[in-house]
Amino acid sequence: MSLLEKIHARFYQAILRFAALFASFPEPRIVQGSGTIRDLPELIRQEGITHLFLIIYRGFRRTSVFDPLMKAFLDRNIQLTLFDQIPPDPPMETVETAVRMYRETSSQGIAAIGGGSPMDVAKALGARIGNPSKSLKDMEGLLKITGVIPPLFLIPTTAGTGSEATLCSVITDSKEQRKFFLVDAKLVPKVVILDPELTMGLPSEITAATGMDALTHAIEAFLGHSNTKKTTEQAIEATVLIFKHLDNAVHDGTSLEARSAMQKAAFLAGRAFTRAYLGYVHAITHNLSGFYHIPHGEANAVFLPPVLEYYGKKAWKRLAQLAIAIGVGEPKNTNQINAEKFILALRKLSKNVGMPDRFSGILKEDDLPIIVKRVFREAHPSAPVPRFMGKKEIEQIIRVVM
DSSP, rough: OOOOHHHHHHHHHHHHHHTTSSOOOOOOOOESSSSSGGHHHHHHHTTTEEEEEEEOOOOOOOGHHHHHHHHHHHHHHHHOOOOOOOOOOOOOHHHHHHHHHHHHHTTTEEEEEHHHHHHHHHHHHHHHHHHOOTGGGOOOOEOOSSSSSEEEEESSSSSSSOOOGOOEEEEETTTTEEEEEOGGGGGGGGGGEEEGGGGTTOOOOHHHHHHHHHHHHHHHHHSSSOOOHHHHHHHHHHHHHHHHHHHHHHHTOHHHHHHHHHHHHHHHHHHHHHHHHOHHHHHHHHHHHHHHHOOOHHHHHHHHHHHHHHHTTTHHHHHHHHHHHHTTTOOTHHHHHHHHHHHHHHHHHHHHTTTOEEEEEEEEGHHHHHHHHHHHHTOOOOOOOOOOOOOOHHHHHHHHHH
């Protein structure tokens, strides 16, 4: 990366930090606690909504919560349109199907119960309904959503993506084999319900992957140059919660305490990176997922340690703070020693919860140039990383684990 490119990126980031001082970052209403999913119908009724477009993951119909929830909506005279056609890494076509159904049923609001994919579809659907003359591609990037979107209610059933806390939606362009983003404060939901009971049946491998995704959000937000006092506190708290509770959530799926702590951590990490941005780990994993559909959380777990090691002394001070916060570092140590202890603890946690440390035999040599190009484009100039990578360094990092 040339000196001129670095100067441009830092200048661009400085402008964003300055603009953020005057920007509004809406806070959703949080309803938190065991069994709070039962509050959803009444919250919908209070908004005057009589026909709700409810996006769910396919397995939700088989849960013990489904039938009582449907009855509660019926008791309040709220009609429902159920939409469960949500694949992983949802493509634009899925959103457009939802748009047609929303319009045909004259729905008045949107709720999503599920992981990151249903919530991303809900946000993108809201953007399309509020901006009927714009395509999803027209709204790609920052602040392209000009219309008013319908009331949005998000209920996560995993603890990792943080989508319930953020102002972005991630959608896949299948033809171009890439993910793209809608980023606007209008996508922050009106209400978020954090009910740990909804995560109790989550398979251990998904619990682990989504937890490592949340940890990556927290660490990348914490290391960036666009932190505020609040995002710093959120990122540290999320990191501490994940190191304390993720292993237990994975290996004892019945621990309501661990599940609740992980939900809180995912939300805090989501709020932190909404303001402080992400870095190279996500730029790499977004683009690899676009090509090979590697699970996002697993990819983050694999790429986070080598990216932190690449940052070197530029990240030692910050990583040392995290090491002390989680209890593996000591104030008497040098920043380098504590930073190394943190990365070692990170690798240990990832291994303990069953994450891989590399992906073998997946990368196709012919794909690498376009992947590197897209990673570079996604990260620059907006990612306020401690140390920049050029295309050569990005390629080296990818090759190390693939």
